[in-house]
Amino acid sequence: MGLYYAGLLLDVIASKPGTGEEAGVSGTYAVEAVRSLQHDPDPANWTQAKLWKTTSGKGKEHNHQMDVVLSLWRNKLIVGS
Numbered sequence: 001m002g003l004y005y006a007g008l009l010l011d012v013i014a015s016k017p018g019t020g021e022e023a024g025v026s027g028t029y030a031v032e033a034v035r036s037l038q039h040d041p042d043p044a045n046w047t048q049a050k051l052w053k054t055t056s057g058k059g060k061e062h063n064h065q066m067d068v069v070l071s072l073w074r075n076k077l078i079v080g081s
Helices: 025-039 048-052 065-074
Strands: none
C-alpha cells in the first residue's frame, strides 16, 4: 500500500497521493527500498537482505516487504523499473 500511496505502481493512480507513510511503517520501508532501486536499477545487484539494509528498518527483522518490492521491480510494475 505504501507504493500505491506514493504513486510508484505503474498504471495505478492513487486516490489520495501521499508519501507511502499512510500505509504505516511497512509502506515507508517499501518506498525507501524503491528509491534505492531507482538509484541502482539492476535487480541482479540486489537481494532482499541487501535492499532491507537500505531502509530505516535495517535494525529490525524484515517481514518480507523486500520480497514484494523486488518481485514488483523485476516484473517492471514499479515506476523506473
